[in-house]
Every structure is written in C-alpha cells, then in structure tokens.
Amino acid sequence: MTPRDALPSLGDGHPVVAIDVGGTTMKVTSVSADGTMSPPRRVPSPPPGPGSADEVVRIATALVHEEAERLGAPPAALGIALPGVVVEDQALGVYSENLEWRDVDFRAAFARTLDLPIAVAHDVRAAGAAETRLGAARGASTALVLAIGTGIATSVQVDGRLHVGRGYAGEIGHAVVVPGGEPCVCGNRGCLEATASAEAIRRRYERDTGTEVSGSKEVFARAAAGDPVAVAVRDSAFDALALGLSHAITLIVPDVVVLAGGLSEAGDALVVPLAQRLESLVRYGPVPRLVRATLGEDAGLVGAALAARDALAAQDDPQPSR
C-alpha cells in the first residue's frame, strides 16, 4: 500500500492546484509540471449553513494563491472535489447534507474570485477515477470504488467511463438490504448505509450494549476478542455490504471492486469475509477481484488533480478521445 504522504505522480502536464472539500476538512495540494503532488495541507471546512458555499470558494481562492507561491509558477487550473450530489460538467453542487448547500453554480462563484479555469469533481467519483487510473483498480475497464465511512457510496465506472447519473449514480448506501431494518437519514429503513457504514457499526454497537466506543475500529477489535454483540453487529454489516455489492456486481459485472473509506482500514478483516460472502452470493457471473484502495484518504484529492489536468487537456485538444 502506498503510504498516505506519498501521492502518485500524474506525469508531465500543466501545473495545477487541487482541493478536496470534506464535511470537516479541506485539503489542498499543488501539482508541478512534472506531475509531482505536494504533501496535502489541511484547513478546517466552514460551518454548515447558508453561507457555506461562498466560504468554501473564499477559502479555496486563498489556498490557490498560497499554492501558487509555493509552486513558484501560476497554476493553469483548479480542480475541486465536492461532497454530496454533484454534476461535474455543469460545475453544480446540487446538494450537500454536511455543508447544507443546494444548487450552487461553482463555476460562477469562482469566476468572481479567481481568474483560473476550474474543474469540479465529485468526491466519490474523483476517488474512483484516482483508484482506476493510478491506484488499486489500475487498468480496469468496469470498476466500483466503494467508499465506506460515515456514509456509503460508490463510483461507477462502466467500460472506461465514469457514470454520473445526473449526480446520483452510485448512491447504493440508500439501497435497502434489510427490509424494515435500521432507520436511515433518507427516511427509509434498512438501507445499506444505516446497517453497515462505519458510523452505523459504532451506533448500533453502542445502542445494543449501552457502551460508548470510539468507532467501528473498536467494534472490530472487540469482535476479534470475542464480544458476541460486536461479532453480531460486524457480521450483519458484512452480510449487508456483500448483499448490496452482489446486486451491483450482477448488474454491471465489474472487473474489480475497490474498498475505500474509513472502514477499509480494517484491511483483510474486511476484505476476506466480504470476498467469501460474494463467492457464495454471486453464482451466475464472474466474481470480481476485491481489493483495498491504495491511495487512502487522499484519493479524492488525487482525483481533483486529475480533473484539473483533464480539463486542460480537453482545452488543448478540443476533440478528446474519451
């Protein structure tokens, strides 16, 4: 696995700045002309609320100026990965639950603060692009990069192209895996996210035991030590993840499924039981390779950098091969 602070090289091209906007942290890196990415810096995200999008734009603009000084050269574009529902080609932040914005035109917003082309990316799809082009799914034609953290969502690459689906593709965290099961933030019950996200694993364990834990990692540790409630919560999460994945696999037949997000840090403790369940669930078609992400939590940032480079390449060559 690539260490967290050693980002991959993007190869020769324009110098660009990339930013990944999360619910609590914004990360920034700059990419030099030879493709080297600087170690990511972190600043706090603005608080949620009506002004959050403007604040993101203001902070991002300041970060670009700072990175330009570090780079020693003006960047040719900014790539910015956004959370929630995003339509990349319209630079539209449709909806962010964490930052509480709706229908924000980020191209228009940045036009007021920054004289630079911007490329908007979606955090999960950006991470997916990074893993399929530079990480664990390198070379795959059809691939899922499943992010399991506070929520659950997957990038959906079909025959070499990332599918956007009007901004909603891959939101399988809100597919029902246990009819009538755990209540979900979306208003439904038994969604994959409500059953098997890192956050759901913590919450369910605390509810069933009355004992506070630091997170899913501690639940896994307790399960490994034989705590029967921890085993039950963990195994039902594995069952749910495998069932949700089996539906996605049966529909698009990926070459590889990459596990990303906080829960993937469990490594083989996650990959092995999931792979076993998939072997049993997927009987008709090929079972894809199941691997852990290699770009870690910086995959979205790498994807934002790729989006900036791609946008410039498309300008240089107005008939891209796609």
Place this chain on the structure above:
Amino acid sequence: MTPRDALPSLGDGHPVVAIDVGGTTMKVTSVSADGTMSPPRRVPSPPPGPGSADEVVRIATALVHEEAERLGAPPAALGIALPGVVVEDQALGVYSENLEWRDVDFRAAFARTLDLPIAVAHDVRAAGAAETRLGAARGASTALVLAIGTGIATSVQVDGRLHVGRGYAGEIGHAVVVPGGEPCVCGNRGCLEATASAEAIRRRYERDTGTEVSGSKEVFARAAAGDPVAVAVRDSAFDALALGLSHAITLIVPDVVVLAGGLSEAGDALVVPLAQRLESLVRYGPVPRLVRATLGEDAGLVGAALAARDALAAQDDPQPSR
C-alpha cells in the same frame, strides 16, 4: 401499444435479414432498403444438446436463403440474436442453458455455410436496444429494459451505450432479494428470478395450493378475484421486483425502466404496484419513469435487425461516432 405484427421501420439502409433464436422458436424477418420489416415467420428451434449450435446455423442459413427470395434482393448482412450469455463483438455464444451450448464461435460457424457478414446480438440486449431506439425508452440516455418471463434479466444502457459486461451484464435475476428464500437454478436461494419470474409465480402458486394453473396470468386473475394465496404470491413477486429494481436504479440512475417479457402483458396490474413500491424504496435519488415495452415479443428480432444495420454502417464508416 404497437400491435405485434406492425414492426417499426428502421429507415433507409442496406437490406438485411434478422433472426431471433429462442429456446423453443426461431423467428425471422427481412428488412428492405426502405427499412420495412416483413411480418415475422416462426420455425421450431432445434432440440438442446451437443449439436444444437450447428443446427441453429443450418436452420438460420436456410431461412436467410428463403428471405433473400422474398426480398427479391440479396441481403447485405444477417443479424442474429442469441439466448444465454453472449459476447457480441466476438460473435461468441458463451453459454445457453436452454439450447445447451458452450463457447460457440458463431462467426466461424456461419463462415462455413453463408457468404454474408453476420452480427451477433444478445436477446435481452437486442430487445433493450430496440426499445431505447424505437420503442418505449426512445431517447433515453440511461435505461433498463427488464425482461420478465421464464427468467429475469435486463439490458443495461449507460450514457447511450449498451453495456455487455463480458456477456454477463444485467443478469439481475440471479441477485438475491430474499436471503434464504426460494431455491434457484443457479444453486443459490432467494434470487429475484426464483421469486418473481412468470414461471416462479406459476410454480409457487401451484406448490402452495396443489392446484395446477396455466401460468402467471391465471395467478394474477385469481389474485384479482380475491384468492388469498394468489394475492400473497403476486405481492411477494412485486416486492421482490421492486427491491431488485431499486438496487439497479440506485446504482446507475436510469431515466426510464421498461418492463418487457411475458409478465409485462399484465400491463397496469404490474406497472402501477411496482411504481408505488419504487416511490417508497427509492428515496435519495430520482425515481425513473416505469413503462411497458411497446415492441412486445418481437423486440429481440428488431434488435437483431438493428445489429445487422449497425455492423454495415460501421463498415461504411470505419470511424463511428460512438
């Protein structure tokens, strides 16, 4: 709805012959230069077994010669839709359960009998292409055409392109919707196909009542008349179909879902309860339009004709827009 015997016009182009190979029947039509499709003729499919692929090739070759006489002009290509697992661009019949073949190279087989370019299609994807180009999903960019008959499978069109997935895309009949449920031919339990296909509905009703029925249509009629077992079987099939579809919808966010195959002949008695269930299950993203197929049981034949026309267009213009 288009009546069964009025096939759509394909528009001006090369004259071609199209054949759809089913488990019990082979259908043939010829398409004239102005795009008119002749009323389909039916002949029996060969029996399953080791020689079935050769027999299909022999019968298809004879049908092409007969159609050439009817056309009054030599056809420029044959388009042939095959059942089972098919890889179109390799003209490969990977597997047919009904006709019992494995790994048949149909281009090589036809090269021995027919001096004509052939285009191999997959029956479900061919029907999907026909519905999205000339039928109920016309103009849709991302679409599912779900065939519910003896089995269940869907075509998967993503951003305007049919996804093949090494021949296995869309086999959601073998996704589990009821863990531990009905045994399935694939060896698993609780598959969508084992719960909700027209055949499963008949079989489950007969098992639960000991009463023989002619098919799912009769079960639906008995349910409408208040038979509680028929209601239970029908409604659990609807639940399963909606759950399976909701996973597919959440992953790729289709603009439209087309219901095809024998069960779709139930019309609103199927479409309305399914649409209601989807409204409740799909909370996070857009719920697609749910419509009934308009090309009926000849959609696969129309798709085979389109495949033949497409192959010739690709020859005429070796750099297709795709």
